[in-house]
Amino acid sequence: MVTLTMIARVEDGLPLAASMQEDEQSGRDLQQYQNQAKQLFRKLNAQSPSRCTLEAGDMAFHYLIEQGVCYLALCEASFPKKTVFAYLEDLQTEFHDQYGRRVPTVSRPYSFIEFDTYIQKTKKSYIDSRARRNLGSINTELHDVQRIMVANIEEVLQRGEALSALDTKASNLSSLSKKYRSDAKYLNTRSTYAKVAAGAVFFITLIVYVRFWWL
Amino acid sequence: NPMCHLGSLQIQSTVNRDGFVLVTVLQGLSNRFWSFTCCKLLSLCLCRVFRSTLTSIPQTQSLLNKAKLPLGLLLHPFKDLSQLPVVTSSTIVRCRSCRTYINPFVSFLDQRRWKCNLCYRVNDVPEEFMYNPVSRSYGEPHKRPEVQNATIEFIAPSEYMLRPPQPAVYLFVLDVSHNAVETGYLNMVCQSLLDNINALPGDSRTKIGFITFDSTIHFYNLQEGLSQPQMLIVSDIEDIFLPTPDSLLVNLSECKELVQDLLKSLPNLFEKTMETQSALGPALQAAFKLLSPTGGRMSVFQTQLPNLGVGALKSREDPNQRASAKDIQHLSPATDFYKKLALDCSGQQVAVDLFLLSAQYCDLASLGCISRYSAGSVYYYPSYHHAHNPAQVERFQKDLKRYLTRKIGFEAVMRIRCTKGLSIHTFHGNFFVRSTDLLSLPNVNPDAGFAVQMSIEENLLDMQVVSFQAALLYTSSKGERRIRVHTMCLPVVNSLSDIFAGADVQAITGLLASMAVDRSVSASLSDARDAMTNAAIDSLASYRQSVLTIQQPGLLAPACLRLFPLYILALLKQKAFRTGTSTRLDDRVFAMCQLKYQPLAYLMLMIHPALYRVDDLTDEGALNINERTIPQPRVQQLSVEKLSREGAFLMDAGMVIYLWVGRNCNPNFLTQVLGVPNYTAVPQNLYLLPELDTAESQRTRAFIGWLRDQRPFFPTLHVIRDESQLKANFMQNMIEDRTESALSYYEFLLHLQQQISK
Numbered sequence: 001m002v003t004l005t006m007i008a009r010v011e012d013g014l015p016l017a018a019s020m021q022e023d024e025q026s027g028r029d030l031q032q033y034q035n036q037a038k039q040l041f042r043k044l045n046a047q048s049p050s051r052c053t054l055e056a057g058d059m060a061f062h063y064l065i066e067q068g069v070c071y072l073a074l075c076e077a078s079f080p081k082k083t084v085f086a087y088l089e090d091l092q093t094e095f096h097d098q099y100g101r102r103v104p105t106v107s108r109p110y111s112f113i114e115f116d117t118y119i120q121k122t123k124k125s126y127i128d129s130r131a132r133r134n135l136g137s138i139n140t141e142l143h144d145v146q147r148i149m150v151a152n153i154e155e156v157l158q159r160g161e162a163l164s165a166l167d168t169k170a171s172n173l174s175s176l177s178k179k180y181r182s183d184a185k186y187l188n189t190r191s192t193y194a195k196v197a198a199g200a201v202f203f204i205t206l207i208v209y210v211r212f213w214w215l
Numbered sequence: 216n217p218m219c220h221l222g223s224l225q226i227q228s229t230v231n232r233d234g235f236v237l238v239t240v241l242q243g244l245s246n247r248f249w250s251f252t253c254c255k256l257l258s259l260c261l262c263r264v265f266r267s268t269l270t271s272i273p274q275t276q277s278l279l280n281k282a283k284l285p286l287g288l289l290l291h292p293f294k295d296l297s298q299l300p301v302v303t304s305s306t307i308v309r310c311r312s313c314r315t316y317i318n319p320f321v322s323f324l325d326q327r328r329w330k331c332n333l334c335y336r337v338n339d340v341p342e343e344f345m346y347n348p349v350s351r352s353y354g355e356p357h358k359r360p361e362v363q364n365a366t367i368e369f370i371a372p373s374e375y376m377l378r379p380p381q382p383a384v385y386l387f388v389l390d391v392s393h394n395a396v397e398t399g400y401l402n403m404v405c406q407s408l409l410d411n412i413n414a415l416p417g418d419s420r421t422k423i424g425f426i427t428f429d430s431t432i433h434f435y436n437l438q439e440g441l442s443q444p445q446m447l448i449v450s451d452i453e454d455i456f457l458p459t460p461d462s463l464l465v466n467l468s469e470c471k472e473l474v475q476d477l478l479k480s481l482p483n484l485f486e487k488t489m490e491t492q493s494a495l496g497p498a499l500q501a502a503f504k505l506l507s508p509t510g511g512r513m514s515v516f517q518t519q520l521p522n523l524g525v526g527a528l529k530s531r532e533d534p535n536q537r538a539s540a541k542d543i544q545h546l547s548p549a550t551d552f553y554k555k556l557a558l559d560c561s562g563q564q565v566a567v568d569l570f571l572l573s574a575q576y577c578d579l580a581s582l583g584c585i586s587r588y589s590a591g592s593v594y595y596y597p598s599y600h601h602a603h604n605p606a607q608v609e610r611f612q613k614d615l616k617r618y619l620t621r622k623i624g625f626e627a628v629m630r631i632r633c634t635k636g637l638s639i640h641t642f643h644g645n646f647f648v649r650s651t652d653l654l655s656l657p658n659v660n661p662d663a664g665f666a667v668q669m670s671i672e673e674n675l676l677d678m679q680v681v682s683f684q685a686a687l688l689y690t691s692s693k694g695e696r697r698i699r700v701h702t703m704c705l706p707v708v709n710s711l712s713d714i715f716a717g718a719d720v721q722a723i724t725g726l727l728a729s730m731a732v733d734r735s736v737s738a739s740l741s742d743a744r745d746a747m748t749n750a751a752i753d754s755l756a757s758y759r760q761s762v763l764t765i766q767q768p769g770l771l772a773p774a775c776l777r778l779f780p781l782y783i784l785a786l787l788k789q790k791a792f793r794t795g796t797s798t799r800l801d802d803r804v805f806a807m808c809q810l811k812y813q814p815l816a817y818l819m820l821m822i823h824p825a826l827y828r829v830d831d832l833t834d835e836g837a838l839n840i841n842e843r844t845i846p847q848p849r850v851q852q853l854s855v856e857k858l859s860r861e862g863a864f865l866m867d868a869g870m871v872i873y874l875w876v877g878r879n880c881n882p883n884f885l886t887q888v889l890g891v892p893n894y895t896a897v898p899q900n901l902y903l904l905p906e907l908d909t910a911e912s913q914r915t916r917a918f919i920g921w922l923r924d925q926r927p928f929f930p931t932l933h934v935i936r937d938e939s940q941l942k943a944n945f946m947q948n949m950i951e952d953r954t955e956s957a958l959s960y961y962e963f964l965l966h967l968q969q970q971i972s973k
Contacts (some may be wrong), residue, residue, distance in 0.1 A: 006379075034378070040485035077564035107303060114419045115692040117466060133742055 001127065002087065003059070004030065004074040005119050006037050007095060007112075009103060010048075010065060013041035016116040017102065019097070019123070033074055034060065044070055067096060069103055087126045094118055099190060108181040218371050220524035228424060235335050243794075264366060265685065265703045266815060268726050271717030272637075272681050274709040276671040281761060282714045283753035284344075284661040286629070287668040287726040291610075292687045292701060293624060293816040295661045295927070300360050303370040306343050307698070308361065312336045315632055316369075317361050318702035320682050326354060330684045332704070365703065371688065371696040381564065381625055382420035384464060384511025388502050390856075391485040392429040393491050395518040399601030400572050401485070404516060405478040407615040413476065414620045417467070424464035424473060424505060426684045427481070428498035429490035430523055437473045445486075446478040452497035452524040455476035457504055458605055493519050496526025496552060499567070499585065503560055510564025510626055512658050513591075517582070518573045526552040532576040532798075538797040540956060542739045545800060546807070548581040557588035561647045564626040566619070566658030567591040571801075572599035572611070579804040590627075590646045590656040592617075592663065592812060595805040598886035606931045613929030621927065624659040624689030631667060632682040641668040643729035643811050658667045659689050662927050664814030666729050675707045682774065693862040712762045715773040721819050724782040725908075728810045728822065735807070744792055751783045756971040770968040784963045785823045786952045795956025796947070813869075817926055821871035824948050826851040829874070830863040832914045838921075845921045846914050854951040854960070863888075866948060867930070873945045874904075887911040889934070891922040 007017045015038070020030065036056065044065070054061040055077060062084045063072040071088045099112050105113075225938050237715035266289045273279040279286055308317040310331035320332045339796045340356050343920045347359050363366055387408075391399065415421060424938050426431045432452065436445040436459060447458040454873075465475065466787065495517055521527050548554065562568055569593040572576055579595070586593050594614060599607050630653050631639060631644075639652055644665035646654040672718050675681060687699045708714060727750055734743040755772055763771060770778065790798055809821060827848040851857045851864075858864055860877040863884055876889070876897060887909040906915055922929060935941050953959035958966060 013374050015379070020378060031377070038373070107305070108370050108695065109376070110694060110696070113380055114381075116379075116382070116420055117469075 001079070002073050002075045002084070002123055004033060004037065004072075005123070006072045006093070007115070008040075008041040008070050008072070009048070009069050010041075010070050012045050013038070014107070015041070015109050016069070016099070016106070017110065017119065019119040021123070029059075036128070037061065037072055038072065040072070041070060051085065062088065062094060066092050067093065067100060067103075068100075070076075071095070083126060086120060088128075089120055091119060091144045110212045144214070218814050222517070227702075230818060250759055250821040252844070264292065264294055264296075265683065265701050266719060267683075267703070269671070269718055269723070270705055271708040271713050272390060272675065272705050273714050274669065274676065274678075275674040276713065278714070279671055281757055283750070283757045284714070284718060284739055285668060285726050285730065285750070285841065287666055287722075288703075288721050289664065289725050289815045290631075290685055291664050291816075292629060292685050292699060293659045293661045293663065293689075294814070295622065296366065299366065299368055299823070300364050301305060301368045301370065302360055304361075305372070306341050306344070307369050307372070308341060309345055310334060310336055311338055313632065315684055316686060316698075316700045316702075318682070318684060318700070319362055320363050320702060320704040323357055325378065326356065329356070333632055333684065334679070345550045349912060359927075366699070367698070368640065369698040371614075372700050373541055375688060375698065376696050378739070380690040380696055381510050382422055382694065383417035383508060383623070383692045384422045384424075384509050384510060384627065385414070385415065386424045386426065386464065386502055386506055386513045388498055388513060388515045389427045389481075389748055390493060390495070390517050391423070391427045392490050392517070392519060393435075393488050394491065394493075394573075395516075396488055398599050399574055400516065400518065400599060401482045401612060402601065402610070403611055404615065405481050407612060407619065407825060408864040409478050410474060411619045412467075412478075416620070416623050418693045419466075419468050420694065421467040421692075422464045422509070423512070424489045425477065425481075426498060426502055426505070427485070427486065428494055430492040430494055431499050432494065432498050432833070433464050434458055434501075434620075435477055436462050437465045437470050437477065439465070439470050439473070441972065444473050444480075445751075449501070451452070452494050455497045455501045455504070455848070457501065464509075465956060466600045467710070492523040493521045493534075493541055495521035495523040496556075496580075496710050497554075499526070499556055503556065503563070503565060506560075506565045507563040508666045509656060511566075511624070512625075513565055513567045514570065515567060515585070516570045516572065517573065517577065518571075518812070520573075520577050521582075526550065527557075528578045528581055530576050531578060536613070537799060538795060539922045540795045542741055543735075543794070543800070543803065545578075546580055546740070547736050548584050549578060550581055551584075553581055553766075554716050557585045558647060559656050560585075560589040561657055562644050564591065564657045566656075568594070569598070570594045571805075572596045573801075574598040574600075577801055578798070578806070581619050583804065583808055587645050587808075588708060590658050590663075592645065592660065593805065593808050594609040595801070597802065598727075598801070606969040609902065610931045611931055615928055617929070622661055624687075625692070627659040627687060627689035628700060629654045629659075629665075629685060629687045631658060631683065631685045633669065633683045634675075634678070636675045637669050638672045638679070639667045639669050641730075641733075643667070643726075643733070645812055656687075656689075659687065661842075662814070663812060664818070666726055666811075668726065668730070678707050679702050680706050688754070711757070712773075712966060715758055715762060716775060717854060718773070718775040719784065720776055720779050720817060723779070724786065724822065725815045725818050727783075728786055728789075728791075728818070731786070732810050735792070740792065740794065741902075744787055746791070746796070747783055747786055751780050752967055752970045754779070755967060759971060770964055770971070780822060780964055780967055781960060784958070784960055787855055788904060788947070788950045788954075788957055793957070796954070817869050817928075820867060822852065824868035825869070825951070826853055826857065827865045828859075829865045829915055829918065830881045830888075832911065834914070840921070843917050844914070845917050847916075852951055853949050853950050855946070857954075859888040865919070868948060870918065870928065870930050872922065872930045872932045873941065874932060875942070876934065876936055878937055886912065888915050894936075895937050899932065899936070899939065902932055904932070 003021050005019045008015045014181060048065060050065045052063055058077050060076055061072060061074050063070055064085065071092050073084055073088055075084060097117060119169045251604060268285055268287050273282065311313060313331060314336040315333045316333055322330045324330055324337060328337050330337050344356050344359065346353050349360060350358060377421055388775045395401065424434050431448050431450040432455065434447045449455065449458055498514055504511060518531060528549055528694040531549060557567065567585045567589045569582060569586045571579060583593050596607050596611050598604055599611065601608055641652065642648055645663060646656050682702060682704045684700060684702045690696050727747055731743040731747050736744055745817045758773055759771060786792060789806060791803055791810055828851060829848065832848060834844055834846060836847050838847060861874045861881060862881050863874060866873040878894060880894060885891050885893060888911050890895060890905040892905055919932065933941050935945055951960035952963060
């Protein structure tokens with residue numbers, strides 16, 4: 001839901017029109033967001049990107065700059081960006097038609113506050129149509145889920161084959177490694193015997209040498 | 216450098232079309248001549264907006280206590296002005312420490328620095344201020360309109376707004392019980408709205424809505440696109456809710472036909488109703504819910520005691536106590552439901568105006584709270600009936616027209632600042648005091664007056680002048696945020712004789728009346744009456760002891776205060792404070808509301824009506840306004856002595872004008888002005904003078920028209936014969952005469968003299 005909409009002149013941050021939707025939850029924070037919006041307007045200049053989204057906690061600011069006028073909307077972070085920007089563009093076309101020429105000449109804040117009525121009507125239509133579009137998108141999402149599920153099953157089937165191949169390979173690996181283990185053991189014992197035999201031969205040679213040379 | 220000279224003072228005074236004196240001061244500097252003379256001249260100018268009880272301020276609190284006069288200001292900040300300079304500036308120059316707006320009474324030390332006249336801090340003049348757009352010159356900041364005019368309006372930049380300017384929102388809450396339909400007021404309201412629907416102040420964002428109630432609450436869905444308005448009835452008054460989230464308050468320009476359809480059909484919808492109960496409290500709660508997102512104005516029309524739901528009231532008045540010579544009970548509210556609701560409304564920038572049109576007791580003391588704390592106004596039409604009381608009908612119609620079409624400001628706050636050393640401690644009027652000196656006014660209208668009482672905290676030594684500034688920040692009905700600033704400067708004196716010489720007796724009376732109303736509600740009525748008498752006794756005694764060098768017998772008063780005892784006596788005999796004469800409790804409470812709410816100019820007429828002899832009007836000394844000759848008869852004393860059977864007398868009492876015709880009145884007057892052959896043919900309930908082509912008739916009607924033009928509300932005219940019921944009302948205003956419960960003027964003076972010489 002769009003809580004706050006503000007339109008201001010870029011060069012000096014002068015507010016031109018605004019509309020606020022107050023309800024019980026947002027009351028106190030709205031003041032803080034409003035101040036942030038005003039500060040933001042002052043920071044904008046000709047180099048700022050023409051479309052931008054700024055996150056602020058669980059709300060988000062979206063703005064659009066066109067012809068030296070900045071159109072800002074504050075809504076929940078989960079609100080779809082496409083809808084917000086479509087809404088801002090709608091406001092931009094209408095505002096430019098009605099007041100575009102007079103923007104550089106005014107000096108009083110909120111000179112075009114009467115635009116508020118159009119903002120409120122547009123807001124309502126976008127939220128309403130958003131509801132309708134939401135149903136449509138839920139439908140498409142459901143279809144997507146269906147297709148994805150179908151796709152997954154196929155993948156699962158393919159994966160099943162791959163899995164069985166993997167299984168055989170794994171069992172092969174296990175038997176081969178067992179064999180490797182027994183071979184290794186056998187080799188180990190053989191080498192031990194060889195070592196012992198070599199040791200015994202050396203010892204006997206030594207005794208024979210000592211017996212026959214020293215006596 | 217011309218700025219540094221304490222050069223000569225140039226004062227131009229011109230009389231403009233409306234007879235006001237315009238004083239333009241061309242160099243604002245601080246020298247003794249300036250401070251004493253010019254201040255008084257300028258304060259005279261502003262006397263229609265800003266008035267002080269003492270035009271020479273005492274130097275110390277002890278001096279003020281010796282004088283025994285109250286020190287206070289009476290203001291009429293949103294008065295309709297014929298000339299108001301409006302300044303659009305990117306910077307509004309204000310003092311850095313006390314935030315006072317720059318005004319004609321600051322002093323420029325040189326071209327670049329100015330000294331605040333409230334806190335004496337030296338501030339820098341901003342670069343933009345050096346250029347004067349009016350004369351296209353540079354380097355003369357003292358010639359800018361902000362420094363040339365004591366009353367000025369700024370267009371506020373966006374720092375002065377907490378939220379974007381609200382649209383004009385009007386909600387009408389109408390009583391449709393059987394009693395209400397009987398009186399026929401609904402026809403009048405609907406007709407008035409239909410006639411004035413295009414003149415409601417606002418722009419293309421203006422919103423309007425309607426709620427009607429009896430024992431249930433009825434809402435009207437006026438959504439664009441419906442073929443006719445839809446009524447939605449909510450009968451759960453214990454837990455009121457809004458039946459639909461929008462389309463109850465609709466954009467006026469887009470749904471005008473539906474609104475007009477509703478207004479045409481509303482009186483017929485309830486023609487046959489038999490409902491006798493009135494659920495005012497729940498209706499107000501529902502209306503508050505509807506208005507709280509945006510703020511706006513709620514107009515409530517009530518014709519009986521609310522007896523259902525929350526906020527129900529009981530009949531507390533005892534008819535036998537009406538003429539009580541002792542204390543009057545039940546002047547304070549019976550329940551704080553209305554005050555609490557008013558405070559909630561004030562927080563959401565909603566003001567509630569109450570129209571009470573009942574014949575029975577309606578506990579105005581409790582109901583009035585809903586307007587008092589939400590900066591609304593109370594209108595009272597006792598015994599209103601479309602057939603039996605045509606004079607009230609005419610008054611209601613004219614008042615409604617003024618109410619619907621007058622200028623209005625939304626979401627306003629007002630702050631009154633004064634020079635260091637003075638402080639404001641009590642406020643009088645319809646508003647809510649948000650912090651020490653910030654008044655919250657959800658609606659501000661040109662017919663509201665305010666008063667404040669001050670005390671001298673620090674001695675005003677080394678000061679020749681003190682200044683006061685009232686700044687009203689509001690949103691106009693077209694969504695513009697504006698600041699209206701009034702500044703006044705008064706000299707400081709340190710002798711009692713100067714204080715007495717500068718006393719403004721009308722302002723003192725007005726302030727005493729407000730203080731007495733507060734005292735009657737918090738303490739008792741007899742306390743208030745004694746306090747008023749003591750005010751006269753103490754101040755005149757102080758004058759006698761401290762100022763007079765030669766002690767003479769008799770009652771002596773300074774020139775400024777010579778009418779003080781007369782006004783005090785008038786207050787004591789006023790409906791609000793009188794005892795011993797039968798006064799309905801609602802009438803009394805309404806008189807008290809008026810004493811606190813009305814601006815001083817109209818209040819004085821209420822307290823001390825003006826009496827003229829009109830059967831021998833001449834063009835001698837007449838005013839010539841808009842090519843009409845308006846005779847100016849002399850004001851007579853309010854005593855039966857001055858009446859004569861051979862004449863006809865007109866009494867202008869503010870809200871009502873009486874034309875008393877003597878029994879042996881000049882037959883010329885009867886035929887030429889009233890259009891009747893003799894005295895016995897004068898109709899009983901005449902409230903409109905016939906438009907005859909005679910010179911006398913034209914003079915009389917011009918005079919009455921001139922009296923009526925001077926005030927925003929419409930006073931009814933009653934032509935009274937000797938046997939008329941209204942003769943008692945007429946005679947009650949003869950304050951200089953003795954009655955069985957009150958002293959005559961002469962006796963009162965004797966009483967004062969006795970008390971003073973004790």
